Amino acid sequence: MERKILLKNVDVPGIRTFEVYRSTGGYDSVEKALKKMTPDEVVEEVKMSGLRGRGGAGFPAGMKWSFIDKKSGNPRYLICNADESEPGTFKDRYLMEKLPHLLIEGMICSCYALGANTGYIYVRGEYKYIIGILNQAILEAYEKGFLGKNILGTAFNLDIHVHSGAGAYICGEETAQIESLEGKRGNPRIKPPFPAVVGLYGCPTVVNNVETLANIGFIVNNGGGEYAKYGVGKSTGTKLISACGNINNPGVYEIELGLSVREFLYDPKYCGGVKNGKELKAVIAGGSSVPILPASLILKTAAGEERLMTYESLADGGFVSGTMLGSGGFIVYDEDACIVRNTWNLARFYHHESCGQCSPCREGTGWMESVLHRIENGHGRTKDIDLLVSIASKIEGNTICPLGDAAAWPIASAIRHFRHEFEEHVLHPEKCINSTIRQFDDVTIS
Amino acid sequence: MLKVTIDNQTIEVEEGTTILQAARLIGGAVVPPAMCYYSKLKDSGGKCRTCLVKVAQGSARDPRPMPKLVASCRTPVADGMVVQNITSQEVIDTRKAIVEFLLINHPLDCPVCDQAGECDLQNLSYENGREESRFEESKRTFKVIDIGDKIQLHMNRCILCYRCVYTADQLTNKRSHGILYRGDVSEISTYIQNDITNDFSGNIIDVCPVGALTDKTFRFKNRVWFLNPMNAHRSCTKCSGKVTAWMRGDEVYRVTGRKDQFGEVEEFICNECRFEKKDKEDWVIEGPRNIKRASVISQNHYLNARKPSVIIPLENRTESLEEYAKENSNENKIS
């Protein structure tokens, strides 16, 4: 029997409303935290749970919380990162749409633990309808005394505000998000100082992903030890995976970390195998930023071990033969997918989304896109492939924020694992099944 | 005091000093090039990535190296830190790549650019650039914009260092200057091309490391290497009145702030001094400024001309650093 933490009650009718949510045990954790626990005890439980950030980097949440500067005496802030803009990732949307109160419950406990009296939810601009859902849920929580002054009769006050982004991927980067919240241009800040010391309005701030915060209620209710019983090793708990691409059942799934990639990909409960009975070609396992892996390496590691859906197993082999769990955007390509075209498409995305602050990313992303565009359109040369590798390697690690890396990795990994396909595109562009050139030829010939 | 070693030279600096500032205190070849950092502008730096260096040892307490190259202009030193600039091949290779990035969309129109001869990007690419270009795509282009009647913006040449934005923000009382759009199409703007009409706006010309912001009162009048930079002053109610007057014979062709050896002005000057005082009578001329022998501005105008210092191959650089520094500090004066 699969065990769920987040989506346990997702199918209960009316779960979006306060009454129904409360009747399923919702908001119990707020009562427990505020009345029976000290903030430090909550932090300890989260540390013990081993919960890792679900926004992409997988940084242990409890540790991040313990970095928050309590000495300065400045107000502290919690920001919920709901900017979800990574191609292939759509799990936060599902969570907020179906279970808005789960997020708010988690945020109340988290703010209590951090000593924050104001929380923000920074929602991706395109998720306009979700803002309405969140605001409705927040309103209900205020009415029932779970938000506002003296929550449940305690001395704890908390306000939560929803803020809409304007459609920039870069505002998902935590410091760019802080700038954006402050009403400025969404440029990432130069770190250090880290937000835990100098964050929103210069005050100590924690930025966490929606899914990370949604787990806090369970941890408070059941204890960090209980949470750590889910998953394997350092990958505790469950993870929402948004699966898409050439599969039979695209959608959002809650899996217990440790499930094998094979089972996730082929079990009818999850992806249900590759669509139309085609062969699997490649998978991008954690959202568009992580390295792509060919079928041979996604199901088994280079050492021949079964690959599992965990932070460690997916990263096995480093970037030579591994990838990352990332944000959980699982993109599947079948045998007909053109790696060159898809890589170009990703390059176009990162070029478009670069904030333009630092030179390697600003200039390099555009350059890589044009070279890939040339190859894809039949004007490539063999040396262009090495040029791409060279540009990617000079962006990686030399930028202000990880968007530069995120732009370089997909291209470097696509060439690492599918170099023959790039060469084929250079030498025989008309042969590619997706080729616009060939489609054009077909039309003129027939 | 904190002890930091940069390219095998150790210096003691105060807490809070950045690696770049420490390197500048040592001087000579260990100083990383800085295209966006400007010590007089708060929050500047960190963007261009030309000043990246390798931290081989984080501190005495935690001797682990830093995993990535760091921007020396924004990284504070720690006690016992060991930094490699030109003694690290990785740093040199990366700097080459950064220069390539900065140049791919640059128009390379030095022959018609007023900044030629005193351009940081020109200097940087002489030292770290590739001979040939690997970029075959078409370059992005923008229209030339007038910022008020005295300043012109050639966005094509801009490297988006943000220095002018910080200047407009920190030095002038009405901010109408910023960045529009995103990524490689971002551009410097005085929002909807508003004039910058305050007294210190002209300083954005001096802080610009390239020829993106130029002085319209000097435009196409002369090449900087035909002019003699003279220290000059006048009594001014708005600024210190201490400037560099760029002269040819008795004529003052243009007025700028006094730039130090790192290309930063010593003091910001007002627009009146910069744009309106173009008469020799307006100024008390103190005498010629020191110009590096290596600068093209020294061409034909200097006594004691010496052969350019020998280019020291990388593997020998550490031993000859002092010699190198000595040669380069030997500045010559105008005849």
Ligand SMILES: Cc1cc2nc3c(=O)[nH]c(=O)nc-3n(C[C@H](O)[C@H](O)[C@H](O)COP(=O)(O)O)c2cc1C
């Ligand atoms: C370019 C870029 C985009 C990002 N977008 C998101 C995002 O949409 N949602 C998110 O939760 N984190 C995003 N992140 C990660 C955040 O910077 C941050 O690490 C995360 O919100 C921390 O939350 P967590 O510790 O709970 O994962 C992004 C990072 C980068 C560099």
Ligand code: SF4
């Ligand atoms: S890496 Fe790209 S997105 Fe990040 S700060 Fe630099 S230019 Fe902006």
Ligand code: FES
């Ligand atoms: S001078 Fe340090 S990054 Fe530009």
